Amino acid sequence: SSTASSAAPTRPPPVECLNGGLLLDGVCLCADDWSGDTCSKENFCKAEKLNELNFPPTPVGWFSYSEELCLEGSGAGKPRAATRCSNNHGSLGFQRPQFLQCSLTLSDILQNITTVEDYDMLATSAQILTSNPEELTAENVTTAAEITNMLLLSPNITESARTAAVATVSQLLNARVLDDTEENTATLNLTQTLDELHLKLRSDPNTFESQVVQPNLVVQSAQVSAADTQGVQFTSLKGTSGSFVSDRIQLNTNTSTVVVENGFVADALIHVQFAPEAADRNPEQSRVSLGFVLYQNNRFFRSSLYKARHSTVRVLSASVRGQNHRVVPQRVEMMFRPTLRSGTALYDFACVSWNYTLNDWSTAGCSKGNASDGAMRCICNHTTNFAALVSITDVFGYAEDLGLTSNFGYSISILGLVVTIISLIKDK
The missing domain is CATH 1.25.40 (Serine Threonine Protein Phosphatase 5, Tetratricopeptide repeat)
Structure with missing residues (x-):
């Protein structure tokens, strides 16, 4: 007689994150200057001497400032020059330095x-x-x-x-x-200008996408035909730091639902879906320009209604403008995943919007989704300014009141849709 035997299922080898990367749910979260599945791919320009000035290592897309400083004038103590680390078809290097006139103010x-x-x-x-x-x-x-x-x-x-x-x-x-x-x-005023930046690209029919990523700010623009897309999704992926780098910013111009690919963890995303009747229109008539702006904090959004102490706030906005004013978003879904500090937990969140007339947050406009798997969701269905505000509590169960009521009015944005995601993280 023969003895039946079955091989034990083999487990995949454990993932090893290199160069300071951290493992989270089987995914490597990389430091700003590394990328790839195991954080083994360089994402920075090495230190270099240009025009007799020394520039330190810098992640792709960011600016590096010279170690040499202005010695006199009103600019004394300021770097003499700046250069940007760029990726030119896989070749990483600094651009030509730009110099400061040290006497300028x-x-x-x-x-x-x-x-x-x-x-x-x-x-x-x-x-x-x-x-x-x-x-x-x-x-x-x-x-x-x-x-x-x-x-x-x-x-x-x-x-x-x-x-x-x-x-x-x-x-x-x-x-x-x-x-x-x-x-x-x-x-x-600057936030309103940033929301409108994508409109400047419409004058150039050959420009369909543009992106600028700095440590505390992302500005993303795109042009799409509402008749040819099921939806547009802007995503900020998670890394080991809170800073933004270009390889962690993604734009999907044709997806019917919110999608986060395997091997990635999303920090924040927004999905804009257009009405089915847009598909019946001529692609040129249904062309829209979209702009996304992601802020590291709420430094520019000073609220008198909500005074959170020891809090960090992020803001994500999106704006849509179509050649045909009847081509408007039908549904907007947002997600934000805060980084919970030790000894804290999600307490509550509310979908709110920044009202430029009131100069404060308003609760009108969005419905609150669930908060499963540590992510907060808002679903919106009209073209105005939206947001999601999140409160984190400490282990003792104390959390500041969101401080918002639901009877604030809201103003329709003539630019179309402006969506904002806010996260408040409470320090212990």
Whole structure:
């Protein structure tokens, strides 16, 4: 007689995350300067000496500032130059450095912005002068925000100047200044300009997608035909740090449902679905431009209704503008997965929106989805400003009241859809 035997099922070898990567649910979360399934692929430019200036290692897409500083003038102590780490068809390297005129001030730039046509010089100078955001005053932030706003609104701005301006905004999000009315107005105006950036691409029929990713800010633009897509999804993937890097930002221009591929963990995403009747329209008539802006924190959104202490807030906005005003999103779904600190747990969340008329959060507009698997969801069905606000409690069960009522009105956005996801994380 023969003895039947069966081989024990083999388990896949455990995943080993390299270069400081962390394993989460079988997925490697990589540091900012590494990528790939096991964090083995370089995602940074090595330290390099350019034009007799030394630049430290820097992740792809970010700016590196020279170790050499201005020695005199109003810019004393500021880096002499900046360069960006770029990926040119797989070849990683720094771009040509842009230099700061060490005698320039932010006020000088603001006064000359309408007469000087060298946008690259103006944008780079403002960027370098704000490269140490912890040193900025409320007046500095106000002036820098006004400069950046004017640059981004200019019809003649170059792509490199636009990128430098976005980098300046990213740095301003790290400024530590007290509440200031003028500064609040300037930075709120800046958020509206960022929401409209995608409209500038419509003038170029050959430009269908654009992306700028800085440590604290992502600006993503795309053009699609609502007749040819089942939905558009913008996703920010999780890494070991809270910073944003280009290889963790994804855009899917044709998906009917929310999708997160195997091997990835999403931090935040938004899915925009158009009405079925859009498919009956001519593809050109149904063409829409979409813009997504992801903020590291709520630095530019000062709420008088909700005063969370020791909290970190993220904001994700999306805007849609169609050539045919009847082509509008039918459904918008959002998801945010907060990083829970030790000793904390999800307490509650509410779907809210930033109302530019009230200059505060409003609860009108979205329905709250479930909070399974640590992710909060909101589902929205009309074209206005939406958000999701999340409260985290500590192990003692204490959590601050969300501080919002449900009877606030909301204003229809003439730009179409602006969606915002907010997360508040409570410190112990």
